Amino acid sequence: MAILLYDLVGRDESRPFSPHCWKATMALAHKGLDVSTAPTRFLEVPTIEGGASKTVPVIRDGDKVVADSFTIALYLDEAYPxxxxxxxxxxxxxxxxxxxxxxxxxxxxxITTAALVDLHAMQDERNAVYFRQSREQRFGKKLEDVVTARDAGLTAFRAALEPLRSMLGxxxxxxxxxxxxxxxxxxxxLQWARVATPYQLLDDGDVVAQWFARCLDLHGGLGRKVAAAA
Amino acid sequence: MAILLYDLVGRDESRPFSPHCWKATMALAHKGLDVSTAPTRFLEVPTIEGGASKTVPVIRDGDKVVADSFTIALYLDEAYPxxxxxxxxxxxxxxxxxxxxxxxxxxxxxITTAALVDLHAMQDERNAVYFRQSREQRFGKKLEDVVTARDAGLTAFRAALEPLRSMLGxxxxxxxxxxxxxxxxxxxxLQWARVATPYQLLDDGDVVAQWFARCLDLHGGLGRKVAAAA
Incomplete structure (x- = not known):
């Protein structure tokens, strides 16, 4: 029987965007397991599996319900050695x-800063209200005022990837x-950003961008099945 | 036969300070291998084992000479499975x-910034000249002018350790x-800093400081055998 993955989506069910759900999606594909997905919106998360988790991803594998992407990965390695x-x-x-x-x-x-307004625009009406309220409370300012920082922060963001960049040597x-x-x-x-916003995080010549492209190619191009935000 | 470790020292042979040599020292202790050390000063490094490496650590294990701390660790795991x-x-x-x-x-x-003047003070006369020249060329300013940045940078340095701090949860x-x-x-x-400078990098209550103390306790308190700089 396929493993059920509760996967966060907005208005468009074919564009899952959660970074943590993408981790689980890739982990399930890595293990070569059959998956069926239950598209889930923010406001539906607390109702998953009778309130099993406050966050997604959540998977059901037969009788077993597992939440949290890292815990899911640990579970999959243990259950499918x-x-x-x-x-x-x-x-x-x-x-x-x-x-x-x-x-x-x-x-x-x-990425939260860079994609916040675009993430809001992906939600359906009710979830957009929830998203704006919860995020504006967290940031203490309007979504639109958070995103204005993204240009100024881009150089520092790219510099912060230097350990990854260096490792790729x-x-x-x-x-x-x-x-x-x-x-x-x-x-x-990075897939969360790719699906949510056309804002260019990485320079095309960056080895991190090249590694990301290699990841998009994995498992039959699973990550590319959702087009980049335009 | 004991493995020979070429270990970087200054004037005082009993105070090895190189971060990379400390990695090798701990790796050798982790493997439970007998070690003899060859105290080595900066200017002697190019003469080790007939010019085997431009940097320390270097080990000799029987006929085998291995340089670079990471390569040494890989070698030890392969040679002593x-x-x-x-x-x-x-x-x-x-x-x-x-x-x-x-x-x-x-x-x-x-740490380079914070400890630069103290590292200079640890060297013997000839090596102090080399250290000042090479580092002042690298930084484009006097050692004493590099170190003035350490107070202003301390908060950012501590913040940069947040992934480690969070992981320790x-x-x-x-x-x-x-x-x-x-x-x-x-x-x-961090041991490089501890041996070289009394400048306090970490707050005592920091879980990173607690982890570092646990590391100092390892292998019979090997790291504590060199007293902290005073």
């Missing part, structure tokens, strides 16, 4: 947590010769 | 490279429940 590993051993499991924290604290805040993926969940962690963040 | 792993699998090997690049690009530049070491080479990578940087 015969399929390609997502971590490459215990060291990889531990260090993927560092990379997750790095991505969350280094990449996510800037040694190996084609964070996971080494081939991708692991650590790649999907960072991919998820 | 029956002893505790430094990477915890192929995923850990790959992700440790990301962590190395992060440490090198995020932590090292600030999940697990006690970068390697997970116990340390791996990835821990020694970051430890090496």
């Amino acid at each position: 015969g399929r390609p590993t997502l971590f490459g051993g215990d060291g990889g499991k531990a260090m993927a947590r560092f990379i997750e924290r790095w991505s969350q604290l280094t990449i996510h805040p800037y 040694y190996q084609p993926f964070i996971g080494g010769a081939s991708p692991l969940f650590a790649d999907y962690i960072v991919f998820g963040a | 029956g002893r505790p792993t430094l990477f915890g699998g192929d995923g850990g090997k790959a992700m440790a490279r990301f962590i190395e690049r992060w440490s090198q690009l995020t932590i090292h530049p600030y 999940y697990q006690p070491f970068i390697g997970g429940a116990s340390p791996l080479f990835a821990d020694y990578i970051v430890f090496g940087a």
Whole structure:
């Protein structure tokens, strides 16, 4: 039976945008598992599986419900040990947590800033109201006033990717010769931006952009099945 | 036969200070290998093993000469597979490279700034001349003028450690429940600072400082055998 993935969408069900759901999508594909998706909007998240989680992704695998992208990846590796590993051993499991924290604290805040108005525009009417209210409360200003910072922050954002850029001089993926969940962690963040906003985060010649393109090609071009925002 | 480690020192042979040599020292201890050290000053580095490397650490293990801390760690895991792993699998090997690049690009530049004058003061006369000349050429200013930036940069430096700090909410070491080479990578940087300068990089209550203290305790308190700079 296919694993059910609750995947965050806006008005258009064919454009999932959540970075964390993209991590889970790529992890499921990496394991070669059958997936069916339940398109889910922000306001529906608390109702998933009887309130199993405050956030997506959530998966149901038979009787088992698992929330949180990292926990899902750990679960998949444990439940399906015969399929390609997502971590490459215990060291990889531990260090993927560092990379997750790095991505969350280094990449996510800037993308939130850069894509905030576009993310709002993707929501249906009710969810757009929720999104504006919750985000304006978090930032203490209007969405439109948050996004004005993106041009000024772009150079610093690109500089903050330098560890990744430098690492790509040694190996084609964070996971080494081939991708692991650590790649999907960072991919998820950049895919979130790609789906949400036409704002150009990376210079085309950047090796990080080239790595991202390699990730878009993975698993039958799964990431490219959703067109970049225009 | 003991493995010979060429370890960078200044005037005082008992105070090795190189971050990269400390990575190798901890890696050798992690593997439980016998080590003898050859205290080496900057100007002696090009003469090691007939010019085997422009940088330290270098080890000699029987007939085998290996340079570069990361390459040494990879060598030790391959040459001594029956002893505790430094990477915890192929995923850990790959992700440790990301962590190395992060440490090198995020932590090292600030410590260089903060410790530059103190590092100069540790050298003997000839090496102090070399150190001043080479570093002043690199920075394009006097050592004393580089260090003046350290107070202004301290807050940003501490903030840059946030991914590590956040990760420590999940697990006690970068390697997970116990340390791996990835821990020694970051430890090496902070130990370099600890040995070179009394300047306080971390707030005592910082979980990063607590993790560093745990690292100092490892392998019979190996890191504490050199007293903090006063």
